[in-house]
Amino acid sequence: MSKNKVIVLATTVFVILGFVSAAIFYKTHQEEQDSKAAKEKETLFIRNHSPQMGPDDAPVKLVEFMDPECESCRMFFPFVKNLMKKYEGKIQLTIRYVPFHGNSKFAIAILESARKQGKYWETLEILFKNQPAWGNHHQPRPELIWNYLPMVGLDVDQIKKDYKDPAWTKIIEQDFADARELGVRATPTFFINGMPLRSFGYQQLEDQIKENL
Structure with missing residues (x-):
């Protein structure tokens, strides 16, 4: 050469x-x-009032900014639920509220009232299951929610008292403020260990969780 x-x-x-x-x-x-x-921005992801599922020492902290009247949130719910089972003990899920839709605040007040009875996740599931009826974008009927609550064993009379608590408004306002600070513009928006989901999709969410494991 x-x-x-x-x-x-x-x-x-x-x-x-x-x-x-x-x-x-x-x-x-x-x-x-x-x-x-x-x-x-760590304090913006989780507040003391935030509903959580999974152990505190889980290696993956999954934060979901969601709206109970959001169709995409409804579609993601069973997938996230399966992820929690598939990686049991390895993920802590935190729910934050971004009420973009007209009846979302009412639904959130119901959810938080149900949490006082220890039925938060069951109520969230029943709301998503029946969302096409009560949250129909063309003809929403939020009053139908009252019919679903007995299905998960809730004391409906107590819920009707608790959902008027002004504390729920403060929770929603705080979550909305944190969402804006983090640049959340749509629901669901996911953060994994403080990092946003790089590209939106079911498999992308699982792949990024696996990376953090």
């Missing part, structure tokens, strides 16, 4: 190594910056 060819080859290898090193440096730096940003 001639001297010129050796020089060209060496130069090419040097340039390639430079690009690879730069790419690795940029990726590492970006991950550090993202992690730092997530740490700074």
Whole structure:
């Protein structure tokens, strides 16, 4: 091999190594910056009032900003529920509220009132199951929610008293403020260990959870 060819080859290898090193440096730096940003916003993800499922020491903290009247949230609910079973003990799910739809605040007040009776997750599931009826965008009938509550063993008379509690309004306002600060513009929006879901989809959500395991 001639001297010129050796020089060209060496130069090419040097340039390639430079690009690879730069790419690795940029990726590492970006991950550090993202992690730092997530740490700074840590208090925005979970509040003391936030409903949670899963152990506190779970390696994956999954935060979902959702709206009980949102069709996409309804579609994701069984998938997230299956993920909690599939990776039992490894995920802690936190629910935050972003009431973009007209009857969402009413539904949230019902959910929070049901939580006082220890029936939060059962009530959330029954609301999603029947959402096409009570939350129909063309002709919503939120009053139908009262008919579903006995199905999960709730004391409906007590719910009718508790759902008027002004505390629910404060919870909704805090969640909405945190959502805006985090740039949440649609529901459901997921964060995994403080990092936003890179691309929206069922498999993408599971893949990013697996990465954090």
